[in-house]
Amino acid sequence: MLEKTFDPKTAEPRLYAAWEASGRFAPVDDPAAEPFSIVIPPPNVTGSLHIGHALNNTLQDVLIRFERMRGKAALWLPGTDHAGIATQMVVERQLASEGNVGRREMGREAFVAKVWEWKAQSGGTIVNQLRRLGASCDWSRERFTLDEGLSAAVRKVFVTLHREKLIYRDKRLVNWDPHFQTAISDLEVEQREVDGHFWHFAYPLEDGSGEIVVATTRPETMLGDTAVAVHPSDERYKHLVGKKVRLPIVGRLVPIVADEYADPEKGTGAVKLTPAHDFNDFTVGKRHGLEMINILDDFGRLNDAVPQAYRGLDRSVARKRVIEEFEALELLRGVEKTRHMVPHGDRSGVVVEPYLTDQWYVNAEHLAREAIAAVETDRTVFVPKHWEKTYFEWMRNIQPWCISRQLWWGHRIPAWFGPDGTVFVEETEEGAKAKALEHYGRDEPLTQDEDVLDTWFSSALWPFSTLGWPEKTDDLARFYPTHTLITGFDIIFFWVARMMMQGLHFMDEVPFKRVFINALVRDASGAKMSKSKGNVLDPLELVDDFGADALRFTLTAMSGAARDIKLSRPRIEGYRNFGTKLWNATRFTQMNGCARAPGFDPAAVKAPLNRWIVGETQRTSAAVTAALADCGFDEAANTLYRFIWNRFCDWYVELAKPLLTGEDQAAKVETQATAAWALDVILALLHPVMPFVTEELWGQTAGLGAPRAHDGFLMTAPWPELPASLVDPVADAEIALIIEAISEGRSVRQELNVPPQAQPPLLVVEASEAQRNVLKANAPLVARLLRVSEVRFVDAAPEGSIPYVVEGATLALPVAEFIDLAAERARLAKEVAALASDIARTAGKLNNPDFVSRAPEEVVEENRERLAEAEAAKAKLESALARLGAVA
RNA sequence: GGGCGGCUAGCUCAGUUGGUUAGAGCACCUCGUUUACACCGAGGGGGUCGGGGGUUCGAAUCCCUCGCCGCCCA
Numbered sequence: 001m002l003e004k005t006f007d008p009k010t011a012e013p014r015l016y017a018a019w020e021a022s023g024r025f026a027p028v029d030d031p032a033a034e035p036f037s038i039v040i041p042p043p044n045v046t047g048s049l050h051i052g053h054a055l056n057n058t059l060q061d062v063l064i065r066f067e068r069m070r071g072k073a074a075l076w077l078p079g080t081d082h083a084g085i086a087t088q089m090v091v092e093r094q095l096a097s098e099g100n101v102g103r104r105e106m107g108r109e110a111f112v113a114k115v116w117e118w119k120a121q122s123g124g125t126i127v128n129q130l131r132r133l134g135a136s137c138d139w140s141r142e143r144f145t146l147d148e149g150l151s152a153a154v155r156k157v158f159v160t161l162h163r164e165k166l167i168y169r170d171k172r173l174v175n176w177d178p179h180f181q182t183a184i185s186d187l188e189v190e191q192r193e194v195d196g197h198f199w200h201f202a203y204p205l206e207d208g209s210g211e212i213v214v215a216t217t218r219p220e221t222m223l224g225d226t227a228v229a230v231h232p233s234d235e236r237y238k239h240l241v242g243k244k245v246r247l248p249i250v251g252r253l254v255p256i257v258a259d260e261y262a263d264p265e266k267g268t269g270a271v272k273l274t275p276a277h278d279f280n281d282f283t284v285g286k287r288h289g290l291e292m293i294n295i296l297d298d299f300g301r302l303n304d305a306v307p308q309a310y311r312g313l314d315r316s317v318a319r320k321r322v323i324e325e326f327e328a329l330e331l332l333r334g335v336e337k338t339r340h341m342v343p344h345g346d347r348s349g350v351v352v353e354p355y356l357t358d359q360w361y362v363n364a365e366h367l368a369r370e371a372i373a374a375v376e377t378d379r380t381v382f383v384p385k386h387w388e389k390t391y392f393e394w395m396r397n398i399q400p401w402c403i404s405r406q407l408w409w410g411h412r413i414p415a416w417f418g419p420d421g422t423v424f425v426e427e428t429e430e431g432a433k434a435k436a437l438e439h440y441g442r443d444e445p446l447t448q449d450e451d452v453l454d455t456w457f458s459s460a461l462w463p464f465s466t467l468g469w470p471e472k473t474d475d476l477a478r479f480y481p482t483h484t485l486i487t488g489f490d491i492i493f494f495w496v497a498r499m500m501m502q503g504l505h506f507m508d509e510v511p512f513k514r515v516f517i518n519a520l521v522r523d524a525s526g527a528k529m530s531k532s533k534g535n536v537l538d539p540l541e542l543v544d545d546f547g548a549d550a551l552r553f554t555l556t557a558m559s560g561a562a563r564d565i566k567l568s569r570p571r572i573e574g575y576r577n578f579g580t581k582l583w584n585a586t587r588f589t590q591m592n593g594c595a596r597a598p599g600f601d602p603a604a605v606k607a608p609l610n611r612w613i614v615g616e617t618q619r620t621s622a623a624v625t626a627a628l629a630d631c632g633f634d635e636a637a638n639t640l641y642r643f644i645w646n647r648f649c650d651w652y653v654e655l656a657k658p659l660l661t662g663e664d665q666a667a668k669v670e671t672q673a674t675a676a677w678a679l680d681v682i683l684a685l686l687h688p689v690m691p692f693v694t695e696e697l698w699g700q701t702a703g704l705g706a707p708r709a710h711d712g713f714l715m716t717a718p719w720p721e722l723p724a725s726l727v728d729p730v731a732d733a734e735i736a737l738i739i740e741a742i743s744e745g746r747s748v749r750q751e752l753n754v755p756p757q758a759q760p761p762l763l764v765v766e767a768s769e770a771q772r773n774v775l776k777a778n779a780p781l782v783a784r785l786l787r788v789s790e791v792r793f794v795d796a797a798p799e800g801s802i803p804y805v806v807e808g809a810t811l812a813l814p815v816a817e818f819i820d821l822a823a824e825r826a827r828l829a830k831e832v833a834a835l836a837s838d839i840a841r842t843a844g845k846l847n848n849p850d851f852v853s854r855a856p857e858e859v860v861e862e863n864r865e866r867l868a869e870a871e872a873a874k875a876k877l878e879s880a881l882a883r884l885g886a887v888a
Numbered sequence: 889g890g891g892c893g894g895c896u897a898g899c900u901c902a903g904u905u906g907g908u909u910a911g912a913g914c915a916c917c918u919c920g921u922u923u924a925c926a927c928c929g930a931g932g933g934g935g936u937c938g939g940g941g942g943u944u945c946g947a948a949u950c951c952c953u954c955g956c957c958g959c960c961c962a
Contacts, residue, residue, distance in 0.1 A: 588924030750931040850945035
C-alpha cells in the first residue's frame with residue numbers, strides 16, 4: 001500500500017541514481033531509431049543554478065523525455081562553458097579576499113593553474129544541481145569548452161577563417177574595459193542613462209580674433225582633441241572653417257573643420273573632436289585625416305601624451321581638474337545638466353572607454369549572409385516566430401566582431417609573431433615554426449599572441465564541436481544538425497546568431513532546425529530577480545520545499561512564451577498538491593484491486609463509464625502529444641492538469657466507486673482493468689513534466705496484474721499512441737447527462753440550503769427514452785453522489801418540488817420541507833432572467849436576415865437549437881415559479 | 889528616435905483560423921470530515937476583455953488610433 005503522500009526528498013535522489021545507472025540517458029543504439037538531439041546552453045562552469053536555468057533545463061528535459069519515449073534516439077548533450085571574464089573575475093576576487101598576490105604578480109601560468117584548481121573544486125556544482133532537477137542529460141558525453149577536443153575545434157576554426165580572410169587583425173577603436181583591462185565586444189557593452197553635464201568650453205582662436213565654444217560631457221578628453229568641427233552650412237561658423245584654435249591647457253594648435261557630423265541644433269553647434277576616444281570622432285577623424293592621440297593607459301589613467309600635471313591621473317580625477325583649470329582660465333562658458341547614455345562593461349560595471357588598439361576581428365557581415373538566408377527560408381525556425389525579427393534586425397546591421405580579449409582564462413589565440421611582427425596563424429606552434437622557417441629562411445624566435453578568444457567564439461561551435469568535430473565521428477554524422485535549441489532571448493545575438501554563422505560555414509548545415517525562446521522568470525510582482533533586490537527564488541530551495549516535480553510543473557505550465565513568468569511559492573505549492581492528488585488516485589485504485597488485465601483492449605470495454613474514460617484518455621493523449629511536438633509546453637501541462645484532476649479524479653474515480661464495490665462482477669473487473677489502463681497512460685503522459693512521482697508510481701504499480709509490455713523504467717516506456725476511434729459519442733452523452741444531473745442537483749441543494757443529511761428522491765419528470773434508460777441504469781450512482789434516496793420516474797413534478805433542467809431533461813428534487821421559499825423563488829427568477837437574456841441575444845441574431853443568410857449554416861443551426869432549448873427550459877422554470885407563487 | 893511584448897475576475901494567467909452564457913488556479917464567502925486525498929470535497933460571488941474609432945450578420949480575437957507598463961536596439 002502506498003504511503004499517504006509522495007516523499008520527494010527520499011524518492012528523487014533514489015530514482016535519479018537508478019536512471020543514471022541504467023545508462024538510458026544515452027540515446028538508444030538502434031540505427032533505425034530517428035535521431036533527436038539538443039545541446040544544452042552551457043552554463044558557466046563555476047556558476048550555480050538559478051531559476052532561469054531551472055526553467056530552461058526543465059523545458060529541455062520535458063522535450064527530451066517526450067522524444068525518448070516516442071522511440072527516438074534522443075540525445076541531450078550537456079556541458080559547461082569556461083566563461084572567460086566571469087570566471088577570471090571570480091578567481092581574482094577570491095585571490096584578493098584570501099590576501100594573495102594579484103594575477104599580474106603571480107604570472108600567467110600560475111594564475112591559470114589557480115583557475116583550473118577553482119574549476120576542479122566548484123565545477124561540478126551546477127551539473128549536480130541539474131541532476132536534482134531531474135535533467136536526463138547524457139552525462140557520458142558531457143563536454144567543457146576548454147576540453148582538448150573543443151580547443152582543437154577552436155584552433156581549426158580560427159586558422160580556417162584566417163586563411164579565408166574572414167578573421168583579420170585591425171587597429172581601430174574598441175570598447176575597452178579599464179577594470180579588466182581588456183577589449184570587449186559591442187554586445188558586452190550596456191548603455192546606461194546617467195545624470196551628467198554639458199560643459200561649455202571656449203577655445204581661443206589662434207589669430208586672437210575670438211573664440212569658439214564647444215560643449216562636451218567628457219571634459220578630460222579635450223586633452224586628446226585634434227580638431228573642432230562645425231556644420232558646413234552653419235552660417236555662424238562658416239568664416240572660421242580652416243582657422244585654428246589653440247587648445248587651452250595643452251597648447252596644441254588644432255584645425256576647425258567643416259563636417260556634417262556637427263549638429264547645429266545641439267549644444268553650441270561646434271563639437272570638439274577626440275578621434276582616439278570617441279566612435280563618432282574616429283569616423284570624422286578618418287575623413288579629415290586628423291591626428292589620433294591616445295591619452296589613456298590600460299587602466300583608464302592618463303598617459304604621457306598629456307601635460308605633466310595630468311599624467312597618471314585617473315580619468316575621473318582628470319575631469320575635475322580640467323574643469324577647474326578652465327574655470328581658472330575664465331574659459332568655462334557654462335554648465336548645463338543633462339541625462340545621457342554612457343557605455344558600461346556588462347561584467348565590470350565600469351565606464352567603458354573607446355580605445356585605439358590592435359585586435360582580432362571576425363568579418364561577421366560575410367558569415368551573417370547565409371545565417372540570415374537560413375532563417376528566411378525556414379531551414380531554422382524560431383518559436384515564437386516573432387523572435388526572427390529580432391534576429392534579422394541585428395544580423396542585417398552586424399558589425400565586425402572583436403574576438404580578442406586581454407585575459408588569461410580562455411583559448412589562447414593560435415597566432416605567433418616573428419621578430420619583425422610578421423604573424424603566423426597555425427593550429428600548432430610547430431606549424432607556425434615551420435611557416436616561419438619558410439618565411440625567414442632560418443629559425444627565428446616566435447612569440448605567441450598573449451590574448452585569448454572571446455568566450456562566445458567557442459560557444460558558437462558548440463553544436464558541432466561537442467559532437468567531435470573536426471573529427472568525423474559517428475555522433476557528428478548522426479546528431480548534427482541538432483533538432484531544437486531551447487534558450488533565452490537574451491543570448492539570441494551572443495550565441496544563437498553566432499552558432500548559425502559558424503554552423504553554416506563549417507558544417508554547411510544549420511546547427512538546429514528549431515529555436516524555442518523561453519520566457520524570462522521574474523518575481524511575483526514582475527521584477528527581474530536579482531541578488532541585490534533580495535527577491536531571488538532559489539530553485540534548489542524550492543526543490544527542497546516542494547519537490548522537483550512541483551517546480552518543473554509550475555515552470556512548464558507557466559512557460560507560455562509570449563510573456564514573463566511571475567513565479568510565486570503558492571503557485572508551486574498548488575502543483576505540488578496536484579502531484580499528491582495523482583498519488584492518492586493511484587492509491588485508491590490500488591486499494592480497489594485495479595490491476596492490468598492480460599490482453600486488455602480499451603476498445604472492447606462495455607460499461608459507458610469505462611468507454612467514456614477511455615475516450616477522454618485518448619483525447620488527452622492526442623492533445624498532449626500535439627502540444628509537446630510543437631513546443632506547446634504550457635498547453636501540454638494544463639491539458640494534463642485538467643484531465644487528471646477534473647475528469648479522472650473528480651468524475652471517473654467517483655463514478656467508478658459503485659462499480660468497484662458493487663455486485664456486478666463483470667462490471668467490477670472491467671472497471672478495475674480500465675482504471676489500471678488509464679492510469680498507466682496518465683503516468684506516461686505526465687512523465688516528461690513530472691518524472692519523479694510518475695516513475696515512482698509506475699514502479700509501485702508494476703506488480704499489479706499482468707506485466708506491462710515494457711517492464712523497465714517509465715522513462716523508457718513507449719509513449720501512448722491511441723486511435724481516435726476510442727472515442728464513443730454515445731458514452732460521452734450518457735456520462736455527460738449523469739455528470740450534469742449530479743452537478744446541477746448539487747447546485748440546487750446547496751443554493752437552497754438543503755441539509756446535507758436530507759435524502760429526498762430525485763424525480764425524473766421529463767426525459768427522452770434514452771435519457772430515462774441512462775438514469776435508470778445509473779440510479780445507484782446518481783443516488784450516491786447527489787445524496788438522494790432513489791431515482792424515481794414521475795409524470796409531473798409534485799407541488800413544492802424544485803425542478804431543474806439538464807440536457808433538455810427536467811429533473812426535480814422534492815425538498816419543499818427543507819427550504820426557504822423566498823430563496824427558491826430568487827433562485828428560479830435568477831435562472832429565468834439568465835435564460836431570458838440568452839434568448840433575447842440568440843433571437844436577435846436569428847431575426848437578423850443578414851445573420852441567417854451570411855453566417856455558415858451550422859452556426860445558424862446551432863443558434864436555432866440553442867434558442868429552442870433555452871425557451872423550453874425557461875418555460876419549465878417559469879411554470880415552477882408560478883406554482884411556487886401560488887403556494888406562497 | 890526605431891522595434892518587440894503586454895494590458896482579460898482582487899492576484900497570476902488560458903482563450904486555435906472572428907461564431908454557445910469569456911475560462912482556470914490562487915484568494916474570498918458558505919457548506920462538508922460519504923471507506924484515495926484537508927496537500928481534500930461540494931457550492932457560490934466576482935470581469936462593459938486598457939480607452940476611442942473602424943471592418944463584419946457577428947470582435948477579447950482583425951484594422952486604425954491613443955494611453956499606460958516592460959524589454960531590446962540606437
